[in-house]
Amino acid sequence: MRALVRMSAGLIVWAIAFCLLYALHGLGCARGWATIRFGETSAHQTALIAGWLLCIGMGIGIAVWQWPARSGTLVDRTGFRLALIGVAATAITGLPIFTLPACF
Numbered sequence: 001m002r003a004l005v006r007m008s009a010g011l012i013v014w015a016i017a018f019c020l021l022y023a024l025h026g027l028g029c030a031r032g033w034a035t036i037r038f039g040e041t042s043a044h045q046t047a048l049i050a051g052w053l054l055c056i057g058m059g060i061g062i063a064v065w066q067w068p069a070r071s072g073t074l075v076d077r078t079g080f081r082l083a084l085i086g087v088a089a090t091a092i093t094g095l096p097i098f099t100l101p102a103c104f
Contacts, residue, residue, distance in 0.1 A: 007079040009062045010086030017055030017090045021097075024051050029103035044102045052094035059087035 005012075024047050028034060033044035063083035068076040 003075045006066070007075060007082055009066070009079065010059055010083030011089075012086075013055060013059045013062060014086040014089045014093070017052065017059075018093055020051045020055065021048060021094060024048050025102070034102040042102060045097060048094075048097045048102075052090070052097060055090050056087060056094075059083060059090050063087060 025044075028044035028047060033047065034042045036043040038046045063080060063086075066076060066079040066083045068080050072080075
């Protein structure tokens with residue numbers, strides 16, 4: 001069970017990132033964060049970017065934690081590769097923050 005959690009930790013972070021961004025998007029639109037200016041952008045977009053970067057950082061941390069040593073086991077190598085896939089998926093998941101309007 002422990003090996004399964006170690007191998008899937010990167011993908012679990014991606015799932016958490018997806019849920020967090022989805023929740024922040026809904027909350028920000030409902031509360032009107034898109035109309036609050038925060039520097040050059042809105043408070044809504046700032047919150048989304050902060051959540052996205054936090055999750056990318058967590059994914060990178062897990063990838064570093066899973067870094068296989070010279071004699072890494074299959075679990076270490078698989079966990080490291082899945083963590084990298086999780087980081088890439090998290091990065092792609094957050095790209096609409098920059099390209100789409102916050103609330104319709």
